[in-house]
Amino acid sequence: MEIKVVNFEKKFEKIKDLHSYKVIAQMNNYYFKLVKMQREFIWHQHPETDEVFIVIDGNLTIELRDKTLHIKRLEMVVIPKGVEHKPSCNKECKILLIEPMETINTGNISSDLTDTKLEWI
Amino acid sequence: MEIKVVNFEKKFEKIKDLHSYKVIAQMNNYYFKLVKMQREFIWHQHPETDEVFIVIDGNLTIELRDKTLHIKRLEMVVIPKGVEHKPSCNKECKILLIEPMETINTGNISSDLTDTKLEWI
Numbered sequence: 648m649e650i651k652v653v654n655f656e657k658k659f660e661k662i663k664d665l666h667s668y669k670v671i672a673q674m675n676n677y678y679f680k681l682v683k684m685q686r687e688f689i690w691h692q693h694p695e696t697d698e699v700f701i702v703i704d705g706n707l708t709i710e711l712r713d714k715t716l717h718i719k720r721l722e723m724v725v726i727p728k729g730v731e732h733k734p735s736c737n738k739e740c741k742i743l744l745i746e747p748m749e750t751i752n753t754g755n756i757s758s759d760l761t762d763t764k765l766e767w768i
Numbered sequence: 769m770e771i772k773v774v775n776f777e778k779k780f781e782k783i784k785d786l787h788s789y790k791v792i793a794q795m796n797n798y799y800f801k802l803v804k805m806q807r808e809f810i811w812h813q814h815p816e817t818d819e820v821f822i823v824i825d826g827n828l829t830i831e832l833r834d835k836t837l838h839i840k841r842l843e844m845v846v847i848p849k850g851v852e853h854k855p856s857c858n859k860e861c862k863i864l865l866i867e868p869m870e871t872i873n874t875g876n877i878s879s880d881l882t883d884t885k886l887e888w889i
Contacts, residue, residue, distance in 0.1 A: 653844050654840075655842045673818075697796050699800075711771065721824065723776070727771065
């Protein structure tokens with residue numbers, strides 16, 4: 648694969664739809680994915696892997712069963728494997744996700760929100 | 769481990785020295801490390817793993833054998849395993865590195881620049 652510099656803002660400009668996960672890079676068996684989010688997601692967990700959220704713009708809330716995390720621009724959090732979480736943004740938020748290639752957005756839950764189409768941009 | 773939000777800028781404020789790699793997060797067997805860099809590094813490669821550079825502030829140059837990459841604020845690049853590269857910054861640059869926990873900064877080369885002390889901040 649050609650070695651290219653990836654500009655987050657330019658990649659986000661290519662994403663027209665909310666909640667459409669796009670792959671921008673691969674490191675070993677991990678994908679770097681961008682998503683524009685404005686919704687209340689569902690409670691779920693990833694039994695096999697930790698998951699990283701980095702906020703590139705906006706404000707992301709992640710509810711855990713025992714506390715609520717508020718993640719702002721240029722902040723990150725690691726949700727450990729097996730930990731139930733419920734992300735939400737009431738305004739549009741731009742997020743970089745890092746997780747193994749095979750990770751499904753809704754984790755252990757099959758839902759209308761499950762997105763198995765992964766396009767590279 | 770407690771689940772905490774990590775603010776890149778606040779973590780960088782804690783780093784007083786150049787070229788001192790600090791761990792800020794772990795995802796599975798990968799470390800997220802911050803470093804303030806202002807030097808010409810050495811040619812090296814990582815035989816076992818890809819390596820991710822994300823520029824949080826400043827301008828990073830990475831020479832490859834066949835081209836030169838210029839990485840600016842909020843841009844990233846994946847250097848594939850086995851690919852020789854030589855990072856440099858002539859002004860101070862703030863970098864987020866993502867790589868397996870056991871990865872050594874100078875890869876296949878043992879050098880005065882090899883840093884095996886990894887402190888969490």
